[in-house]
Amino acid sequence: MTAGGQGCEVPPASGPEPELEPEPVTRFRVVPVVVLDDAAAARPLAEALVEGGLPVAEVTFRTAAAERALAAMAADGRLLVGAGTVVTAAQVDRAVDAGARFVVSPGFAPAVVERALELGVAVLPGVATASEIMAAVALGLSVLKFFPAEAGGGVAAVRALAAPFPQVRFVPTGGVTATSMPDYLAVPAVVAVGGSWMVARDLVADRRFDEIARRSAEAVASAEAGSVGGGR
Numbered sequence: 260m261t262a263g264g265q266g267c268e269v270p271p272a273s274g275p276e277p278e279l280e281p282e283p284v285t286r287f288r289v290v291p292v293v294v295l296d297d298a299a300a301a302r303p304l305a306e307a308l309v310e311g312g313l314p315v316a317e318v319t320f321r322t323a324a325a326e327r328a329l330a331a332m333a334a335d336g337r338l339l340v341g342a343g344t345v346v347t348a349a350q351v352d353r354a355v356d357a358g359a360r361f362v363v364s365p366g367f368a369p370a371v372v373e374r375a376l377e378l379g380v381a382v383l384p385g386v387a388t389a390s391e392i393m394a395a396v397a398l399g400l401s402v403l404k405f406f407p408a409e410a411g412g413g414v415a416a417v418r419a420l421a422a423p424f425p426q427v428r429f430v431p432t433g434g435v436t437a438t439s440m441p442d443y444l445a446v447p448a449v450v451a452v453g454g455s456w457m458v459a460r461d462l463v464a465d466r467r468f469d470e471i472a473r474r475s476a477e478a479v480a481s482a483e484a485g486s487v488g489g490g491r
Contacts, residue, residue: 284315284341284361284383284430285402285450288482289440291458291475292317292343292432298324300463301331305338307468308458311475317363317453319343320350326357333358341381348374355380363432363453365406367391372398383430387411392424402428402450409434414442421448437478444482454478 284290291308293316295301308314314337318329321344333340341361342354351374354362361381364371368384372395375382385406386392395403405417408431412419417429431443432453443452457474 284339284363284381285428287313287315287339288444288451289313289457289478290315290317290430290432290451290453292319292453292455293328293458293463294319294321294455294460295324295328295463296322296460297464298327298331300466301328302335303466303468304458304463304471305332305335307471308475309335309337311457311472312479313457313475315339315341316458317341317343317361318359320345320354326353329354329359330357333360345371347371351375351378351380363404365404367395369394369398372400385432389420389423392420392427396424396427401426402430404453405429405431407433408443408452409439413439414446417443417446417449421446437474437481440478441481 291313295318308316316332318325318332318340320342329340329342332338339360340358341363342359343363345351345354345362345364348370351362351371355378362375363383365385367386372382372384383404384395385404386395387406410433417431428450429448430451430453431449435443435452435454437456440452443449457478458471462471
């Protein structure tokens with residue numbers, strides 16, 4: 260399924276073999292990073308993302324409503340849902356129990372990666388240094404979250420880190436905007452970006468789901484029109 264495939268069923272999760280590469284995430288060029296304060300907004304948010312042609316979401320474990328919201332969105336078979344801000348092995352279990360198909364972490368924690376792999380769930384740990392990349396590669400990973408992208412040096416930093424690690428691809432997240440997204444996606448080592456501008460917290464709180472759908476569609480069109488990266 261492409262990022263623009265509205266109404267498509269998400270393929271079922273793979274078998275018990277660990278997913279060393281987060282293919283469910285990398286099939287899309289942009290991943291909405293969602294912070295939900297009210298689980299009641301989860302279903303209409305899922306509808307808006309599907310309507311906008313971006314049937315994927317990283318629901319962050321930053322609020323009390325996160326697990327219930329993740330479960331509600333995961334119940335929509337058209338949507339690929341993962342958990343973000345996962346910082347402990349116990350949270351990996353909670354995320355998977357709630358229906359997460361992938362987990363994303365702000366940093367590199369071996370316990371988080373190992374638990375995700377034990378459960379056969381795609382995992383995308385955050386890295387910002389060469390040492391962290393080396394540790395992740397040692398565990399068999401080749402697709403990593405570059406975080407915080409803008410504060411960590413932006414596009415120039417991604418290019419610099421990619422040079423000594425030709426086998427690694429990156430998903431820059433943190434401060435990425437609709438304006439900067441094409442610059443990141445033009446880097447050959449960048450397979451996707453994570454961003455929140457299309458699912459901004461105030462848009463969700465104000466129930467502006469039409470605007471979320473519009474921004475999602477705009478992000479998909481921009482990613483498809485302006486990117487030349489996505490793996491080597």
